[in-house]
Amino acid sequence: MAGPAARLLRWFRAAARPFPWREPFPRDPYRTLVAEVMLQQTQAARVAPFYQRFLAAFPTLEALAAAPQEEVVRHFSGLGYYRRARLLHATCRTLLRRGGWPPPGELQSLEGLGSYTAAALAAFCFGGSEPPLDGNLLRIAARLLAHEAPLRAASLRRDAAALGRALYLEAGTPEVFEALMDLGAQVCRPVSPRCPDCPLKGSCRAFQLGEPQRFPTVPATRPVTSLLWVAVWIRSRSGAVLLQRRPPGELLAGLWLPPLRPVLPPAADPCAVARELARSLGFAGSLQALPAVRHSITYRRLTVVPFALGAEAPRVAEKREDQRWECPDTPGVPTSSLLSKLAAAAGQGASGGPPATTTPGDPP
DNA sequence: AACCCGGGGGT
DNA sequence: ACCCCAGGGTT
Numbered sequence: 001m002a003g004p005a006a007r008l009l010r011w012f013r014a015a016a017r018p019f020p021w022r023e024p025f026p027r028d029p030y031r032t033l034v035a036e037v038m039l040q041q042t043q044a045a046r047v048a049p050f051y052q053r054f055l056a057a058f059p060t061l062e063a064l065a066a067a068p069q070e071e072v073v074r075h076f077s078g079l080g081y082y083r084r085a086r087l088l089h090a091t092c093r094t095l096l097r098r099g100g101w102p103p104p105g106e107l108q109s110l111e112g113l114g115s116y117t118a119a120a121l122a123a124f125c126f127g128g129s130e131p132p133l134d135g136n137l138l139r140i141a142a143r144l145l146a147h148e149a150p151l152r153a154a155s156l157r158r159d160a161a162a163l164g165r166a167l168y169l170e171a172g173t174p175e176v177f178e179a180l181m182d183l184g185a186q187v188c189r190p191v192s193p194r195c196p197d198c199p200l201k202g203s204c205r206a207f208q209l210g211e212p213q214r215f216p217t218v219p220a221t222r223p224v225t226s227l228l229w230v231a232v233w234i235r236s237r238s239g240a241v242l243l244q245r246r247p248p249g250e251l252l253a254g255l256w257l258p259p260l261r262p263v264l265p266p267a268a269d270p271c272a273v274a275r276e277l278a279r280s281l282g283f284a285g286s287l288q289a290l291p292a293v294r295h296s297i298t299y300r301r302l303t304v305v306p307f308a309l310g311a312e313a314p315r316v317a318e319k320r321e322d323q324r325w326e327c328p329d330t331p332g333v334p335t336s337s338l339l340s341k342l343a344a345a346a347g348q349g350a351s352g353g354p355p356a357t358t359t360p361g362d363p364p
Numbered sequence: 365a366a367c368c369c370g371g372g373g374g375t
Numbered sequence: 376a377c378c379c380c381a382g383g384g385t386t
Contacts, residue, residue: 039381043373047381080370083384114383134381151379152365181381190379191375221378222367252370298369337371 004203005170011199012179015186019044020052025174029101029125030061030092036117037088041081044185050079065092073254073334082255082334087112104128123174131164132177133157136184142216143188146205150219188212222299228263230274231306233290233346234283240325241343242281243333247322251297256326256333258342260304274307282318286310293341306342 016022021035034054038047054075058064064072069089076085090111095101102109104126107118115133122128131137138151141160149156167176187194193212195201206212234242243256261277263270274287287307295302326332328343 036381041369041380041382042371043380046372078371080372081382083369084382087383112383116382120381132381135379136381154365178381185381189374191377218378224377296371298367298371 003170004200005167005176007199007202008167008176008179008183009171009173012175012182016178016182017044017186020048022178025124026127027124029121030064031055032121032124033091033117034058034088036120037084037112038079040084040117042079044181047079050076061092061095064089065096070334074332077255077331077335078337078340082252084112085334086254101126120177123177128174129165129168131161131168131180133160133164134181134184136181136188137164137177139190139216140180140184140188140200143193143206143212144200144204146209146215148215148217151216152219153216156216224299224301226266227300227302228266228270229260229302229304230263230270230277231258231260231304231342232274232278232281232283232287233258233306233308233342234278234281235308235346236325239327241328243324243326243331243335243339245322245333251300252336252338254334256324256331256335257339258306263305270305271307274305278307278309283309290345293338293345295336295338295341302338304338304342306345308346 021027021031023031035047035051038051038054057075058067058072067089069086072089073082073085076082079085088111091113094110101107104122107113107121108115110118113121117132119128119130120132122130123132135151138156138160141147141163142149142151142156144163145159147156147159164177164180167180168174170176183198183200187198188200191213195204195207195212198204198207201207204212206215232242236242241258244259246252246255246257246260248254259277259281261273263273271287271289278284278287287309290306290308293304293306295304324333328339328346331339
């Protein structure tokens with residue numbers, strides 16, 4: 001073995017990033033499943049701490065399957081794409097019910113496992129040889145072959161799969177798949193690739209053309225839309241904050257956040273909307289505008305203006321299934337990082353600089 | 365095939 | 376400000 005795969009593996013063994021899911025092959029399928037689901041559309045360095053905490057809470061497939069779904073989602077809080085957690089929970093229950101793992105070729109029938117995750121599990125745990133097609137391999141293939149197409153094009157997927165198979169055939173270990181991912185993350189990066197350091201530059205058409213950046217082509221980006229919301233931040237004497245479960249079908253569905261309401265039209269007065277929201281919850285009293293918080297959800301840019309309820313608020317809200325009091329620092333329910341941003345804004349408003357008494361401006 | 369979903373890191 | 380991330384499900 002002296003071809004590209006050998007150079008790639010040599011580079012990888014010297015430069016590999018240490019990640020907690022990188023155990024010897026074949027790997028434990030449960031832990032690998034957790035890692036691969038978390039890694040979907042999420043940068044590996046960000047996954048690592050979530051992965052460790054998650055496995056400490058759910059060390060085995062049986063432990064995860066026995067837990068309520070909300071507990072599983074709670075351990076995803078801040079990671080995004082929360083449907084992943086619900087589907088992971090469903091898959092673990094499916095596995096327990098059917099008494100074990102299906103044949104590697106049928107992994108994709110499990111909830112939340114698409115072609116990438118099924119191939120990764122098969123390769124890392126069950127001796128599979130089909131390459132997991134992730135964004136890294138697709139980009140590397142586009143450049144090696146000077147394949148001018150968007151990342152998701154079917155033609156590029158075919159070529160990338162063929163490239164992955166050829167490299168696996170030469171290497172004989174699923175380590176090449178991880179090597180490709182690290183190469184894509186560290187060398188063959190989307191912007192400013194480090195071609196001089198690349199172990200595959202000798203076989204790279206894009207490098208020979210001198211324009212690695214041109215591949216793959218970038219699809220038209222969806223325009224970003226701005227939204228303005230208000231939140232009411234209602235604190236109890238013990239420091240708990242009123243949270244509501246986001247309704248299904250809306251953004252951040254199923255997660256627990258302070259009462260939120262869109263400001264429509266965007267030119268409307270956020271303060272009036274917040275007053276009406278507080279009134280609908282049974283709270284009267286003065287509202288204090290806090291510093292606005294920004295939060296991005298795919299192509300939407302949210303500006304959330306929190307309003308703190310004054311001290312004359314009633315102590316209890318109406319008892320509802322979708323409503324509860326939680327400490328914002330250690331919530332016992334699934335939530336989003338938007339909660340900690342709002343908590344930070346409330347903290348600043350209370351102890352930091354001068355409180356905002358005027359209505360904040362519209363979002364950009 | 366196109367669209368939707370969280371959140372943040374890197375440039 | 377912009378890109379995109381170890382994608383999958385739905386329409």
